[in-house]
Amino acid sequence: MNLPRKRTILAVDDDQKTRQLLKLYLEKHQYVVQLAADGESFRHGFDRYRDELSLVILDVMLPDTDGFALCQMVRQRAPMLPIIMLTASADDTERIVGLELGADDYIGKPYNPRELLARIKAIHRRAGMVGEGAPRYLNFAGFRLDRLERTLSSPDGDKVVLTAMDFDLLRLLAEHPGQVLDRARLMEQTRGRDLGPTDRSLDVQVSRLRQRLGDDGKQPTLIKTVRASGYVFAVEVQASHE
Structure with a gap:
């Protein structure tokens, strides 16, 4: 799956205030943001927006599943789609598990939106690093x-x-x-x-x-x-x- 030109992000977090603040912040920086409150709504959103997505954000702790299961699902269906995982745990075990399952990056909660934005920009920037005239x-x-x-x-x-x-x-x-x-x-x-x-x-x-x-x-x-x-x-x- 090649990254699309549209910068559309699908984010799942069970905290409504966190979701809305994330959406407002990223939309100020010209991203299209789709939100999900749980695993079920994330799966529906993924099916609907899959061809438009350039990145997904997964909270580890969700009411009906966890971010690890969603990470596996995304990896099976879109191997190259970047994944950032959010974890409230200070234990490195969760982060390592996420990386082993195919996450591209992680960030601890609570997080500074600027740091998350920097991680997103870095991923999108790396996706287009081949310079004109460089060997393919x-x-x-x-x-x-x-x-x-x-x-x-x-x-x-x-x-x-x-x-x-x-x-x-x-x-x-x-x-x-x-x-x-x-x-x-x-x-x-x-x-x-x-x-x-x-x-x-x-x-x-x-x-x-x-x-x-x-x-x-x-x-x-x-x-x-x-x-x-x-x-x-x-x-x-x-x-x-x-």
């Missing part, structure tokens, strides 16, 4: 990364299912083969924020990306860990226009 394809180890269509083809020619965050991380690594990219840089350029001292979200993301690529986590050949530094894309990459 990155080829490595039999894989073919299409930076325009934001897709990845396997050596067998099959499409590899990636989330938007998977794609952004892979593209950044493949654009700098053989270079050690430190964790702080990867975090800033894929999530648009600083890496906290106990933040494991990037490591979870790398682990998930390795699984997508069939790269052995214990002895990886594509994405290697550089101890106390970051990660390196350890295979040759060839850029091409065709």
Whole structure:
């Protein structure tokens, strides 16, 4: 699923005041916002606006389900649609679970609307980062990364299912083969924020990306860990226009 030009967001939160404030704030910044109060209304909204959506926002705690179940549903039906999860828990476990299920980012509640807006803008900005005249394809180890269509083809020619965050991380690594990219840089350029001292979200993301690529986590050949530094894309990459 390619990102549409319209910036339409579907947000689910069971608190009416929070929903309305979110809608008012984002609409001031030229976003179209559709709201849902629970899982059922979110599913109806997703069915109705799916082709228009550029991002969804999921509250973890809902009266009839939880954000994790909705995250799984979205991932099954729209693998590349960005997901931001809202969590009131200070426990990193919820955040890690969300990332493992395919969320692209998370933000703690209560949150500053400006921070949420910055995360949304960063995701939308990364979705259109291919510059005019730049090679469209990155080829490595039999894989073919299409930076325009934001897709990845396997050596067998099959499409590899990636989330938007998977794609952004892979593209950044493949654009700098053989270079050690430190964790702080990867975090800033894929999530648009600083890496906290106990933040494991990037490591979870790398682990998930390795699984997508069939790269052995214990002895990886594509994405290697550089101890106390970051990660390196350890295979040759060839850029091409065709």
